[in-house]
Amino acid sequence: MSDWQPIETAPKDGTEILVWHQHRGQFIASYTSADAFHLTQAEIDSMDEETLFSESWFTQWPDANRLEGSEVPTKWMHLPDDPAD
Structure with missing residues (x-):
């Protein structure tokens, strides 16, 4: 059984999730804004407020x-738990 769900049901709070896109396959993504990433001052200065936030x-x-x-992406699922040590 697949745990893939429609992207419309994905968390939109910055949580990293596994996503799927027909041309890119599986990858990790999150729904957030650019200001959530570690940006240099030059990168911040190169963006207008709308792009940044x-x-x-x-x-x-x-x-x-x-x-x-x-x-x-069109599908998503939670990332698996980290392996036990």
């Missing part, structure tokens, strides 16, 4: 690419 889907740090339009 608007929320959308982002790939996992360190790439932190904003995903828009057809790039938005």
Whole structure:
């Protein structure tokens, strides 16, 4: 049984989750804003307020690419638990 769910039901609080996109496969992403990432002052200065604070889907740090339009994943699931030591 698959635990994949429609992306519309995914958490939108910055939680990292496993997502799926038909052209990119599986990867980790979160719904957040660019200001949630460790940015240099130069990177912050290069963005207007809307770009810095608007929320959308982002790939996992360190790439932190904003995903828009057809790039938005369509399915999601929680990340598995870390392995026991």
